[in-house]
Amino acid sequence: MGDDINGLHHVGHIVRDLGEATERYRQLGFAVGTPAYPVLQGLSGGAAEPVGVANAHVYFPGDFVELVALVDAGRMPGAARPIPLRVPDDKLAGLAAAVRATAANVVTFLDRFQGVHIVIADTSDIDGLAARLTAAGVGHGGVHAVQRPVETPTGITMEPARYVEISAPGLPGRVPEGRIGFAQNAPVAVPDRHPAHPNGATGLIGCVLCVDDQALPDLTHRYSTYFGQPWEDFRQTAGAHGGTRGDLGPVVGDLGGARDDLGRAVGGLVVRFRRAGVTVVGASALDGLLPGERPAGLPGFVAYAVSVRDLDATVRLLRGNGVPVVRSGPGEVFVPADAALGVAVVFRQDG
Structure with missing residues (x-):
């Protein structure tokens, strides 16, 4: 159970512009790929035109952050490039x-708030995962194959991928908190495609x-079913470290001695799914993880x-760019959601 999950594949940050x-992402120190938008031939044989959503990517060696906006010819960045979608007529x-x-x-998603609404986990067995979800009674749209554009030093290449999206009753392709799914990339040899980020970022963790x-028990059960793995109680994890570290694993670890009583403070309202890289927090406990943050909508x-190579260097770059930084522990800082278009961006010392 849970052996089909390898961490996060990507998160999607839905933005208005x-x-x-x-x-903004460049001010945060990320190398951002050239924005692109899909172009589709008209069904009646008319001229091809932009459709759907435009995006830009922040790539790491094994995962990425996607910036997503509705196609709007009046607001597309001047450097955005069209990506023709070529499909058979039928x-x-x-x-x-x-x-x-x-x-x-x-x-x-935008009607709710600007921020992260897409979380896709990585799998090496998409067919087996889809079968597991079906057996567990989880609604989904089946396995789909796509070609996604990836920017490389020699131009755009199309990479094959296969994915599954979870569907809640009456919500095709999404659940109340957003679009949750799984993806499996086919192995493609593209050398040196991952840029060095000025902020030293090394991966999505x-x-x-x-x-x-009050919704935490139900949602915890739901995500346990999605990921095929048990959840971990934050208090149990904190206790295992002698009460000196919160250590929420890949998300909000190393909370430090100043918060060594966080396990008691949150009353068990923080759980995590280690292999998937997802932490779930009750609203009353959020300030204990990310001081000063407030959810724009629940869930x-x-x-x-x-992760970053040198946290001190990352902080210097952010402050030099006029970006506010909040320290949440000795090995971690974050940029508040108000300064990052609706989502807090956490930077954690690698290793």
């Missing part, structure tokens, strides 16, 4: 419907989902975390 988001209508559904979900306190993803 892709140009603004690209610039598949065009189906693809157009899927693109419209994706755009409709993005509208729903976790995300934090905030829920109403909702409030933070994601990246």
